[in-house]
Amino acid sequence: MLRGVITDIDGTLTDEKRRLSTAAIETIRKLQENGIEVVLSSGNTSCLLKGLCKLIGTGGTFIGENGGVYRIGFQGSMKVMANRDIAVKALNLLEEYYTKKGIRLELYSHQERYSDIAFAREVPVDEVRSLLAGWPVDIMDTNFAIHIHEAGIDKGKTFHIVAEQLGILPEEFLGIGDSENDIGMIKAAGTGCCVANAQEDVRNTSDFCSSVPYGEGFVEIMRKYFPHILAR
Ligand SMILES: O=C(O)COP(=O)(O)O
Numbered sequence: 001m002l003r004g005v006i007t008d009i010d011g012t013l014t015d016e017k018r019r020l021s022t023a024a025i026e027t028i029r030k031l032q033e034n035g036i037e038v039v040l041s042s043g044n045t046s047c048l049l050k051g052l053c054k055l056i057g058t059g060g061t062f063i064g065e066n067g068g069v070y071r072i073g074f075q076g077s078m079k080v081m082a083n084r085d086i087a088v089k090a091l092n093l094l095e096e097y098y099t100k101k102g103i104r105l106e107l108y109s110h111q112e113r114y115s116d117i118a119f120a121r122e123v124p125v126d127e128v129r130s131l132l133a134g135w136p137v138d139i140m141d142t143n144f145a146i147h148i149h150e151a152g153i154d155k156g157k158t159f160h161i162v163a164e165q166l167g168i169l170p171e172e173f174l175g176i177g178d179s180e181n182d183i184g185m186i187k188a189a190g191t192g193c194c195v196a197n198a199q200e201d202v203r204n205t206s207d208f209c210s211s212v213p214y215g216e217g218f219v220e221i222m223r224k225y226f227p228h229i230l231a232r
């Protein structure tokens with residue numbers, strides 16, 4: 001039986017311009033009010049996630065920075081899963097290389113990150129991967145940003161810890177997302193889903209993919225798996 005939902009944010013609850021779907025918010029509220037634990041899981045920062053949990057109306061548990069940070073409930077203290085130093089060193093190398101080419105990387109929320117670094121997708125991710133070949137880091141392209149963090153961290157690994165602390169088995173969760181940073185989480189959840197705009201490798205990992213994209217796709221999937229709560 002499903003007891004929890006772990007959901008990506010950008011591209012799953014939002015559209016391509018990062019605008020939240022109000023229908024998805026309503027759906028999350030109904031799930032949470034009916035005893036389904038909804039966990040937000042994003043590449044974004046803990047600052048943003050803390051606000052979103054409150055404003056959307058979840059139980060306060062989140063995973064941020066692609067698994068690099070997490071918190072259990074509103075009262076939990078935030079835990080950091082990775083050493084950020086290696087990501088910052090990798091960034092220094094990239095900045096040195098791109099500055100010589102006259103390119104300035106646009107960093108995202110640099111001061112608010114505890115475990116990773118993120119920047120705009122204005123340089124080819126394959127080039128970033130080859131510049132950092134052999135470094136003990138993972139590089140994620142989320143369609144919204146390029147992220148770098150210490151190797152071995154991802155939403156899926158941190159999800160296992162979060163599920164245990166919530167007292168819900170990973171198999172009792174529905175996991176849903178849209179891009180490569182969601183694959184570990186979608187695989188780890190008992191039911192793995194993606195929205196119609198998902199990257200090809202995410203579609204191939206999922207048990208079910210919605211017919212419509214973004215927030216509407218999220219709602220379609222929740223109605224399919226929680227018909228008793230979300231009957232129209
Ligand atoms: O922060 C990003 O790059 C994407 O965030 P997401 O994991 O919520 O899609």
Ligand SMILES: [Mg+2]
Pocket residue numbers: 008009010011012142177178179
């Ligand atoms: Mg996403």
